[in-house]
Amino acid sequence: MRLKRISIPQSDDRRKSAAPHVLWAMPLLVLSGTGDSLARAGSETADTHEFTAPAPARTVRWLALSIVDDGSGRSLAARFHLEVNGAEHVPDAIGPRGLRLAVRHHKKGQRSTALYTRGEGSVIVPLPDRAREGTITVSRGYEYLATRAPFVVDGPETRLTLRLRRWLDLPARGWYGADAHLHFDRLDPATDSDWLTATEADGLSHGHFLTLKGGNLPGLWARQYAHGPAGQAGTAVTGWIRPGTEYRDRLQGHISLLGPTERIDPVSTGGLGDPPVAENFPPLHDVMVRSRSLGGLTGIAHGNALGRQPTGLLDAVLGAVDFVEIANTHRLELEAWYLLLNCGIVLPPAGGTDLPNNPFRDSWQPLLGETRMYVKSAEPPDFAMWKQAVLSGAVVVSSGPWLELDVAGVGPGGTVTLPPGGGDVRVTALLESPRPPQAVEVVHDGRVVKGRTEQRRVGGVHRWRVSRRIRVAHSGWIAARATGARKAALAEHTGIRQRAAAHTAVVRVLVGDEPIRSPAAVRQLRTEIRRLREIYRRKGTYRNTDDRDHTLALFDRAIVSLQTDNER
Numbered sequence: 001m002r003l004k005r006i007s008i009p010q011s012d013d014r015r016k017s018a019a020p021h022v023l024w025a026m027p028l029l030v031l032s033g034t035g036d037s038l039a040r041a042g043s044e045t046a047d048t049h050e051f052t053a054p055a056p057a058r059t060v061r062w063l064a065l066s067i068v069d070d071g072s073g074r075s076l077a078a079r080f081h082l083e084v085n086g087a088e089h090v091p092d093a094i095g096p097r098g099l100r101l102a103v104r105h106h107k108k109g110q111r112s113t114a115l116y117t118r119g120e121g122s123v124i125v126p127l128p129d130r131a132r133e134g135t136i137t138v139s140r141g142y143e144y145l146a147t148r149a150p151f152v153v154d155g156p157e158t159r160l161t162l163r164l165r166r167w168l169d170l171p172a173r174g175w176y177g178a179d180a181h182l183h184f185d186r187l188d189p190a191t192d193s194d195w196l197t198a199t200e201a202d203g204l205s206h207g208h209f210l211t212l213k214g215g216n217l218p219g220l221w222a223r224q225y226a227h228g229p230a231g232q233a234g235t236a237v238t239g240w241i242r243p244g245t246e247y248r249d250r251l252q253g254h255i256s257l258l259g260p261t262e263r264i265d266p267v268s269t270g271g272l273g274d275p276p277v278a279e280n281f282p283p284l285h286d287v288m289v290r291s292r293s294l295g296g297l298t299g300i301a302h303g304n305a306l307g308r309q310p311t312g313l314l315d316a317v318l319g320a321v322d323f324v325e326i327a328n329t330h331r332l333e334l335e336a337w338y339l340l341l342n343c344g345i346v347l348p349p350a351g352g353t354d355l356p357n358n359p360f361r362d363s364w365q366p367l368l369g370e371t372r373m374y375v376k377s378a379e380p381p382d383f384a385m386w387k388q389a390v391l392s393g394a395v396v397v398s399s400g401p402w403l404e405l406d407v408a409g410v411g412p413g414g415t416v417t418l419p420p421g422g423g424d425v426r427v428t429a430l431l432e433s434p435r436p437p438q439a440v441e442v443v444h445d446g447r448v449v450k451g452r453t454e455q456r457r458v459g460g461v462h463r464w465r466v467s468r469r470i471r472v473a474h475s476g477w478i479a480a481r482a483t484g485a486r487k488a489a490l491a492e493h494t495g496i497r498q499r500a501a502a503h504t505a506v507v508r509v510l511v512g513d514e515p516i517r518s519p520a521a522v523r524q525l526r527t528e529i530r531r532l533r534e535i536y537r538r539k540g541t542y543r544n545t546d547d548r549d550h551t552l553a554l555f556d557r558a559i560v561s562l563q564t565d566n567e568r
């Protein structure tokens with residue numbers, strides 16, 4: 001069965017939010033002394049977001065909110081969402097033991113606000129003067145059960161303590177979550193502790209903050225106060241955030257440069273951004289090679305689906321690509337990744353949200369890391385170890401469900417070797433999710449392996465298992481993937497329909513010394529690269545013939561490498 005492509009056309013990126021965000025239509029709360037508090041250190045207003053200054057004093061009515069870990073009793077950093085008298089309530093500010101993060105995307109007119117506790121004890125949360133009753137939903141990433149509780153307002157202070165239960169401890173098993181695609185300004189190191197609190201409260205260990213030029217804002221945005229180690233905050237043990245660049249060209253597409261020691265200018269080419277660089281030069285291939293030489297981990301963004309004639313396949317054939325980002329909050333793109341895998345170009349998947357793009361969340365969903373990548377590491381990784389872990393291929397991308405894969409005792413990123421002629425392998429995929437799943441599947445060389453799914457529910461968590469014996473005659477790959485709950489708030493505000501999803505990196509299954517190489521896939525890839533060469537020859541904008549010749553020579557090198565021996 002051919003894989004159904006699940007993608008959002010690029011034109012959706014330009015669609016305005018269907019309705020003004022309901023949060024901003026709520027009656028505003030009057031706080032005394034707000035003017036003073038806005039000048040306080042610790043608050044920040046940037047192009048992409050605002051960390052709101054803490055509320056200076058108790059108001060007429062307030063919640064005194066404590067969120068604790070059910071196991072340890074320890075105060076927890078977590079996200080919360082309030083309804084009061086039946087309507088969503090977002091206070092203008094909350095107490096200093098909490099964090100209010102408002103994010104915005106200018107061009108799309110998208111805004112959303114997340115409320116967090118910092119894990120430092122009880123947080124004061126102002127309520128509307130006429131508050132009678134309400135409901136609170138608390139979440140912390142995907143490894144705690146989201147909790148929803150009603151409360152009654154009787155008098156000025158309502159004390160609430162909520163216990164969150166962890167159902168899965170991925171770091172204890174060596175898996176660390178990262179959002180590899182964030183676009184927020186980091187202008188002042190003083191704000192890093194707020195970012196680290198928000199990532200922790202959303203259950204993430206790592207975040208990559210990527211500078212851009214153009215699109216949302218004309219010049220550079222999501223600016224970072226420094227690149228490389230000087231711009232990194234946090235530690236291996238507590239988690240860290242690190243700057244990078246999303247380098248884009250209107251024709252060539254988008255690439256993610258995670259963690260290089262410098263920003264790689266001009267950040268945008270092909271007429272994108274201001275001041276514009278008209279040429280489709282340098283080729284993204286050269287940018288990727290430079291990013292690697294500066295210590296960066298370098299990949300194709302958005303599954304090679306953005307840009308008018310994206311060159312990600314070319315760059316991967318030339319060996320310049322470290323990963324393929326297959327998912328953002330608003331898209332899941334498997335086609336280019338599967339094609340490369342079938343040609344024996346085995347790359348790990350990656351994922352991230354693309355915030356502040358499409359910041360609309362259901363109350364159980366994290367804001368940061370709604371789409372994330374889990375990477376396996378023997379100990380809490382620093383950036384260098386994290387990079388090695390991704391390169392090793394031990395990666396699971398998810399926007400909710402946790403997914404395990406076992407192929408003859410080997411997990412994602414590993415290799416199973418069969419004797420010449422091939423043989424059978426036992427494959428098991430296990431999905432775990434507190435939200436009802438839709439499907440869990442085993443994929444072999446891009447095709448779903450049909451069969452039965454064993455479905456159970458234990459302690460509020462769905463456990464769906466697929467176990468198959470698969471006959472492998474030729475070298476190839478096996479992965480697991482899953483789909484889950486609909487993203488209701490995303491659909492409501494943007495019209496984009498996506499489900500929570502998960503996909504493991506692949507296990508290579510090699511037969512004798514035969515390489516992974518589907519002749520049909522190689523033909524398809526070669527045809528596509530020839531087609532692209534012709535487009536760049538005719539329509540690429542270059543300053544001179546040397547630049548054009550240099551670019552076309554890359555295509556020629558890739559086409560030669562994809563020819564079979566008797567074609568050479």
Ligand SMILES: [Zn+2]
Pocket residue numbers: 246254301302306
């Ligand atoms: Zn992009």
